[in-house]
Amino acid sequence: xxxxxxxxxxxxxxxxxxxxxxxxxxxxxxxxxxxxxxxxxxxxxxxxxxxxxxxxxxxxxxxxxxxxxxxxxxxxxxxxxxxxxxxxxxxxxxxxxxxxxxxxxxxxxxxxxxxxxxx
Amino acid sequence: xxxxxxxxxxxxxxxxxxxxxxxxxxxxxxxxxxxxxxxxxxxxxxxxxxxxxxxxxxxxxxxxxxxxxxxxxxxxxxxxxxxxxxxxxxxxxxxxxxxxxxxxxxxxxxx
Numbered sequence: 001x002x003x004x005x006x007x008x009x010x011x012x013x014x015x016x017x018x019x020x021x022x023x024x025x026x027x028x029x030x031x032x033x034x035x036x037x038x039x040x041x042x043x044x045x046x047x048x049x050x051x052x053x054x055x056x057x058x059x060x061x062x063x064x065x066x067x068x069x070x071x072x073x074x075x076x077x078x079x080x081x082x083x084x085x086x087x088x089x090x091x092x093x094x095x096x097x098x099x100x101x102x103x104x105x106x107x108x109x110x111x112x113x114x115x116x117x118x119x
Numbered sequence: 120x121x122x123x124x125x126x127x128x129x130x131x132x133x134x135x136x137x138x139x140x141x142x143x144x145x146x147x148x149x150x151x152x153x154x155x156x157x158x159x160x161x162x163x164x165x166x167x168x169x170x171x172x173x174x175x176x177x178x179x180x181x182x183x184x185x186x187x188x189x190x191x192x193x194x195x196x197x198x199x200x201x202x203x204x205x206x207x208x209x210x211x212x213x214x215x216x217x218x219x220x221x222x223x224x225x226x227x228x229x230x
Contacts, residue, residue: 046121046207046221046222046223046224047156047164047207047209047221047224048221049209049218049219049220049221052219060216060217060218060219061216061218062218062219063215063216063218096163096164101169102152102154102169102170103151103152103210103211103219104151104152104153104154104209104210104211104219104220105152105154105166105169105170106154106156106164106166106209107166107169107175109163109164109165110163111162111163112163
């Protein structure tokens, strides 16, 4: 059974870049059937999809975040990563990585990691 | 403001049947499958219903999904206390370059 685990700093300063990595275990990130996604949840709020990537580099973005998002995949490490630039307090959220098995079907999730943007 | 609209709250007593609605448009629910997620307090969301009506392995058949035109519904029958959670709908939206949209979530309280 595939497992996902987010890692990265829990505190980022305003205007800096938020960087997170998701490590996939129990399955291959080079799966032909899956994309790999980032989703966030602001404190006490709903879910917001950020982007997802196929192991061959095909990427889909949330239009509202596209200009600040960079997502990449490292098949040798079975990891994928998120960089979100020019962060503000509005980017404070729990960030989840998830496996996509259908256009909006996320069938496996990491436990989530809280990232706080503050000086 | 979420692209998909859900009621912020719903409630029921044990054993009751509860439905949660999710309203969208022709660019999302009207033309694409709907997925539902359950988020228990302090945990990551879990896939509850996929492809509008399908249950992943391990999800009780008390949970069911349906869709009509640009709206979808999640029904929970035989309500149990452990069903108290937040529920989110999601769909692919074909506008712009295409992207995933979520509902704002519905907090279900078991009275």
